[in-house]
Amino acid sequence: MRAIICREHGDLSVLKLEDVPDPVAGPGQALVRIRACGINFADSIMAAGKYQNQPELPFIPGSEIAGDVVALGEGAAGCSVGDRVMGLPGRGGYAELVAVNVNRLTRLPEHLAYEQAASFAVTYGTSHVALAHRARLKPGETLLVHGAAGGVGLTAVELGRIMGARIIATAGGPDKLEIARAAGAHETIDYLAEDIRERVKALTGGRGADVVYDPVGGDVFDASLRCVAFEGRILVIGFAGGRVQQIPANHVMVKNVDIIGVNRPAYDSFAPDVSRASQEELLGWLAAGKIRPLVSRTFPLEQAVEGLKSVVTRKSTGKVVISP
Known part of the structure; x- marks a missing residue:
């Protein structure tokens, strides 16, 4: 072969x-x-x-x-x-x-x-385990999704919409932002032209995002830490931006922030019931037409x-x- x-x-x-x-x-x-x-x-x-x-x-x-x-x-x-x-x-x-x-x-x-x-499996599975199992996203919460037009980011927008969150999506350029809006984003931020921290603060009345979904890392993570809400949760999905961030513990402590790692394949080995339950729910949503892989x-x-x-x-x- x-x-x-x-x-x-x-x-x-x-x-x-x-x-x-x-x-x-x-x-x-x-x-x-x-x-x-x-x-x-x-x-x-x-x-x-x-x-x-x-x-x-x-x-x-x-x-x-x-x-x-x-x-x-x-x-x-x-x-x-x-x-x-x-x-x-x-x-x-x-x-x-x-x-x-x-x-x-x-x-x-x-x-x-x-x-x-x-x-x-990988993209939707990662986002579902991250949002539903790790962050325990609740209806009405504000979800900030970075890289929102990419492979995993777009699925986080879709699933966040299904789970009843208010979604703020970031991406580079108007074409990518339009893709995120079509998937269910309520607000968008062009990180090439806008300051993420300032825009999130403005869109949330100064409160910040309850949950941050971050597959980018680096500077994007740094901005997220400054616009996450009190007792907010930041999901570390990956480092597509190229820099693995060093997390300042004092910032985490000040706002009682949870930094949550997400390694979906680990559940196949250590908690297979979580993987199976996640896949079953996703396949149900897929069959019902609630999610549509792009x-x-x-x-x-x-x-x-x-x-x-x-x-x-x-x-x-x-x-x-x-x-x-």
Whole structure:
């Protein structure tokens, strides 16, 4: 099969398209022919060798896939050859085939396209666990979403709307802000032209945001800490801005602020009931038409690195996927 392989750590140039042996479904696994694979910022962190749960070299990036089951390993139960599925293999998605534990696969709803399925689990799962489980977002609270037109940010806007929050969305430029408004944002801030702290204060009558959803980090986090409400919660989702912020404990103490880390994949290992409950609620909302994954662009496998570059440079909106 063809696959994008990482054989050394570095920038995105270390990712190469190669012909490699087909994987084999082991005990409790299904072999899936990949029809679509979601691109995530974390894929670039793995290539750099800086991910929290770093795979050993060599490896194939790609943590969320959708496709067709073509073979089953010994003892694999819960799916059949021919099933349309989506899943979270952890890695291996930038390829034509992947072996996945069957307990990490879900049958696709009939109406869901492969591309949408491959853009669902990581982004919506991250935002749902963050907002519902970690921040315990309440109806009527003000939710500030950074990177609101990006992969995870846009899902936070959608889910915040469903959960009854008042949403302030930040993004770079009017086109991205329009995407956030279409997803349900009540107010928007163009961080290229406006001061985040001052605008949030103005929009909330000086009170600040109850919950901040931050996949950007760096300077954006610093601004958030200065416009979060008393007893507010700041969700640390990622560091797409390039700088991992150092948190001043005195600022946290003054306003009794909670700084909450969110690592969604950790729930699969340490609290699988949380992952399952989250996915069940999300699939229900998906079936009811309450959420609609936005796939902004699809790249063929040989252009996967270009797709990842568009995510890393924050030029993309919604979700970017690979279609082998």
